[in-house]
Amino acid sequence: MKILPVEKAVGMILCQDVTKIVPGEFKGRAFKKGHIIKEEDIQELLKLGKEHVYVWEAREGEIHEDEAAIRIARSVSGENVVFDEPYEGKSSLKSAIKGLLKVDQELLYEINSVDLVTVASLPDNFTVEEGQKIAGARVIPLVIDEEIIKKVEMICSERKIFNVKPYRKMKAGIITTGSEVYKGRIKDRFGPIMIKKLEYFGAEFLGQIFCPDDVNLIIKGINEMLEKNAEVVILTGGMSVDADDLTPKAIKECSEHVVTYGAPVQPGNMFMLAYRGNSALLGVPGCAMYHRTTILDAILPRIFIGERLKKEDFIKMGLGGLCQGCEVCRYPNCYFCR
Numbered sequence: 208m209k210i211l212p213v214e215k216a217v218g219m220i221l222c223q224d225v226t227k228i229v230p231g232e233f234k235g236r237a238f239k240k241g242h243i244i245k246e247e248d249i250q251e252l253l254k255l256g257k258e259h260v261y262v263w264e265a266r267e268g269e270i271h272e273d274e275a276a277i278r279i280a281r282s283v284s285g286e287n288v289v290f291d292e293p294y295e296g297k298s299s300l301k302s303a304i305k306g307l308l309k310v311d312q313e314l315l316y317e318i319n320s321v322d323l324v325t326v327a328s329l330p331d332n333f334t335v336e337e338g339q340k341i342a343g344a345r346v347i348p349l350v351i352d353e354e355i356i357k358k359v360e361m362i363c364s365e366r367k368i369f370n371v372k373p374y375r376k377m378k379a380g381i382i383t384t385g386s387e388v389y390k391g392r393i394k395d396r397f398g399p400i401m402i403k404k405l406e407y408f409g410a411e412f413l414g415q416i417f418c419p420d421d422v423n424l425i426i427k428g429i430n431e432m433l434e435k436n437a438e439v440v441i442l443t444g445g446m447s448v449d450a451d452d453l454t455p456k457a458i459k460e461c462s463e464h465v466v467t468y469g470a471p472v473q474p475g476n477m478f479m480l481a482y483r484g485n486s487a488l489l490g491v492p493g494c495a496m497y498h499r500t501t502i503l504d505a506i507l508p509r510i511f512i513g514e515r516l517k518k519e520d521f522i523k524m525g526l527g528g529l530c531q532g533c534e535v536c537r538y539p540n541c542y543f544c545r
């Protein structure tokens with residue numbers, strides 16, 4: 208590759224994309240890498256501020272930014288991740304499915320520690336739709352030593368940075384506790400909100416059981432759901448400190464392992480997760496009926512990909528665990544529960 212005045216570059220192969228920006232109107236590629244420069248291009252290039260251009264002069268051991276971008280994209284892409292042809296030296300990675308993005312953060316750190324290599328990504332545990340952009344790969348110079356790219360390829364030879372996990376069709380049921388709802392003093396408002404959330408993951412809905420504030424009846428309800436092979440049981444109501452708040456006790460009685468009662472997340476402090484076998488029992492506090500987004504929205508996607516959560520997963524949520532309660536909620540496009 209060498210630099211030539213545009214007037215002397217006619218007939219030569221341009222080895223960079225040339226970007227045109229007209230504020231408010233257009234930003235895009237005016238000339239594509241690989242374009243053979245013609246006489247009539249000279250004025251346009253000069254108008255774009257290019258008195259000199261890079262033209263191709265291949266040198267042993269060097270590769271163009273486009274090839275570098277695609278090789279990085281290929282190296283880091285795992286399950287259900289696809290990538291585009293480079294544009295302006297950048298290859299975009301996209302999700303091939305609706306699912307949960309898993310990012311190997313250590314590996315991403317390692318790749319971005321390789322000088323001149325950059326991979327920008329969405330956060331770990333991010334819900335994505337089919338076709339959604341999840342990361343962009345690019346090198347900084349226009350041509351790069353191939354050894355650098357080989358290093359990236361080696362780092363990713365065994366593990367991939369980006370995987371999108373599909374939601375599994377899981378059997379799920381709801382147990383709504385609270386004597387005020389059971390006795391018809393107030394209408395159930397929790398059930399429909401939970402059903403809508405379960406629908407997003409394509410859950411097979413087993414139904415909703417109503418229980419008064421009676422620990423034995425809540426236990427009976429949980430057992431009924433487990434007998435129907437529920438893999439996810441959502442319990443609402445009675446998660447806090449009132450005399451009638453008995454749900455944590457019932458969950459504890461029915462489970463083999465309590466992962467957590469309580470989380471450093473607001474809204475969601477009084478959340479509980481326990482397991483009996485592979486079935487997850489989720490104690491969902493009242494806030495999930497009131498706030499559009501709570502800890503439940505960070506946990507459900509992980510449950511539905513079949514991940515088994517640990518106490519540590521909850522501890523980590525403290526940093527960023529305070530929701531700002533924005534007037535218009537943009538979750539997951541924010542820091543909450545990252």
Ligand SMILES: Nc1nc2c(c(=O)[nH]1)N[C@H]1C(S)=C(S)[C@@H](COP(=O)(O)OP(=O)(O)OC[C@H]3O[C@@H](n4cnc5c(N)ncnc54)[C@H](O)[C@@H]3O)O[C@H]1N2
Pocket residue numbers: 383384385387388393394395396397398443444445446447448449452475476477491492493494495
């Ligand atoms: N002194 C304290 N007070 C509270 C604490 C605390 O730690 N100390 N925690 C607060 C947090 S955080 C939350 S969240 C709520 C937890 O509430 P619960 O999950 O225990 O909910 P309930 O007490 O059962 O109900 C609260 C409220 O919501 C109504 N409700 C309940 N279920 C339904 C339903 N299915 N449909 C319609 N309405 C329902 C219920 O009647 C109550 O009005 O506690 C804070 N307080």
Ligand code: MOO
Pocket residue numbers: 472473474475476477478492493494
């Ligand atoms: O669990 Mo409350 O769950 O923070 O509003």
